[in-house]
Each structure stands twice: as C-alpha cells, then as structure tokens.
Amino acid sequence: MKKINCLIVDDEKLARDILEEYISRVEQLHLIATCTDGAEAFNVLQKQSIDLVFLDIKMPKLGGMDLLKTVPNMPPVILTTAYNDFALDSYQFNVVDYLLKPIPFDRFLKAIGKFNNLFMPAAAIAQEQQHSWQTAPFIYVRSEKKMVKVPLKDLLFIEGLKDYVQINLRDRTIITHQSLNSFEEKLPDVLFMRVHRSFIVGLQHINAFTMRSIELDKREIPIGESYAVNVQRRLQQT
Known part of the structure; x- marks a missing residue:
C-alpha cells in the first residue's frame, strides 16, 4: 500500500496531538512533519514531498487561507478548524474536506476516504477494495x-x-x-x-x-x- 505523506499545520498543541494520534491509527498515513503556523508550513512544502495537508485556518503569522492562496500547486488539503465561516470560500482551493473541531475519529476517517476517492490511483483503489472485502x-x-x-x-x-x-x-x-x-x-x-x-x-x-x-x-x-x-x-x- 502506498503511504500518504501528511503534514499537520495548527497552532494548538492539543489539536496537533489529536491529529498525530489519529494518523498513527491509519496504516496508510505517514506523518512527515507538524507546523505551528502557515509560514513554517510554507518552508516544509518547499523541501518535502507532501501528499495531504491537515490545515487549521486561524493561526498567527500566516493563516490557513493565506497559505492556500500563497502556495502554487498546493497538495490536497483537509481543513481542521473550530470555525465554519470559511467553508464556502475554501472549496475554490484544493480542499478535500472541512472538519470542525473537536474532530471525532470516525469523521476523520470519512475525510481520508474522500481523499482516497479523489486522489488515489486506480491500482491503489483496486488493492484497497480487495482489502475491504477481506x-x-x-x-x-x-x-x-x-x-x-x-x-x-x-x-x-x-x-x-x-x-x-x-x-x-x-x-x-x-x-x-x-x-x-x-x-x-x-x-x-x-x-x-x-x-x-x-x-x-x-x-x-x-x-x-x-x-x-x-x-x-x-x-x-x-x-x-x-x-x-x-x-x-x-x-x-x-
């Protein structure tokens, strides 16, 4: 199974810890780095190969929406936020899902499923289907x-x-x-x-x-x- 390289961007330690724990439960996911603001994330995205970003919206220095506007060819993004004000605006970018905090694990899995549906290669989907039957x-x-x-x-x-x-x-x-x-x-x-x-x-x-x-x-x-x-x-x- 191809690993999905993930990046967490959130200024709240508790939120980062929860996402790290959720990612560790899913064999398909591999956490590359965690960042506390968009500026730090910008640097990571220039140096690392990232497949999926878990992105908070309201952060110091550079917020999530600003990061989306700044990075060309942004990887797919799952927004993780306590605010629903930006849901409509976010979908003009490469946003897979919009998760409201506190995020239940089953809702997290649903978002990963959406990512798979949209971005997994057909061969990987076939492999995952076989696993699901089993x-x-x-x-x-x-x-x-x-x-x-x-x-x-x-x-x-x-x-x-x-x-x-x-x-x-x-x-x-x-x-x-x-x-x-x-x-x-x-x-x-x-x-x-x-x-x-x-x-x-x-x-x-x-x-x-x-x-x-x-x-x-x-x-x-x-x-x-x-x-x-x-x-x-x-x-x-x-």
Whole structure:
C-alpha cells in the first residue's frame, strides 16, 4: 500500500496531538512533519514531498487561507478548524474536506476516504477494495424484527424511500428503517458512493454512466445535481 505523506499545520498543541494520534491509527498515513503556523508550513512544502495537508485556518503569522492562496500547486488539503465561516470560500482551493473541531475519529476517517476517492490511483483503489472485502465482507441490518446479513459483494444499490430504505442485492431486496445517511457512514468508501440524495451505488456493479445517470444491473440510477461533479471525477478515475 502506498503511504500518504501528511503534514499537520495548527497552532494548538492539543489539536496537533489529536491529529498525530489519529494518523498513527491509519496504516496508510505517514506523518512527515507538524507546523505551528502557515509560514513554517510554507518552508516544509518547499523541501518535502507532501501528499495531504491537515490545515487549521486561524493561526498567527500566516493563516490557513493565506497559505492556500500563497502556495502554487498546493497538495490536497483537509481543513481542521473550530470555525465554519470559511467553508464556502475554501472549496475554490484544493480542499478535500472541512472538519470542525473537536474532530471525532470516525469523521476523520470519512475525510481520508474522500481523499482516497479523489486522489488515489486506480491500482491503489483496486488493492484497497480487495482489502475491504477481506476485512468487511458483510454488514448486518435490522429487517422484520431480526438482523439480516448483507454480503457487500452482492449489494447493487440502496434506495432511500419516504419511511424506509430498500437494499437491492443480486437476488433479493431487504427493507429496513435505517436512514440512508447511516449506510453512507457504514459502507466502505472505496466500494460504494452516494450519487443522489436517495441512492448509494456499488461501484463494482456499474456498467455505464452519463452526466445524469448510472446504468447498473439493467437499472438507471439518477445522479443528483449536487453530487454530479464528485461522481464524474470519481468514475473517470477508475
């Protein structure tokens, strides 16, 4: 597995310590350096090969937004901040995700998943998919007062309806009252993708796609307008 070289930029020691600890839990990540402000980070970026930057926004000397404007060919960035004021402005830069402090570990992992989806080479994604089958070959969902096993390799797509969710497998459907958002959090990002407010699809089952829809096992799944850019970018990389 190719290591992702990471840089932490934050003036708060506690925030740096938490991110260091999170990074140490993920085998794929390798911490190159930590910096206390944007000026220090600027120097590191000139000398080191960095794949991913965890960047605070409000810092002395040179803040996060100023660093984004200053560095040409900035590596992908995950913003880590206590302020949500800059969320909209940040996406004009190479920002993968916007994490609000305090950052839960599961939300940190979700951001790493987004990075993988956008920037991992297709070969690395395939390797990660194989690993995901081995480590998480199935999930359980509650349906008709019992817990039902759902093999991930057979999961075509999940559709969110008014009061329930329909899980569509190769050979059957399962109805559950869990939310579609809960499935988005639970399913491996390298294998599944949210393409519409009402649909999550299994990437390995996609036969064809256009700007507006995905063809999947003789079904046409719409691509939501707000999801379109990410979906096209993701599918064209695989």
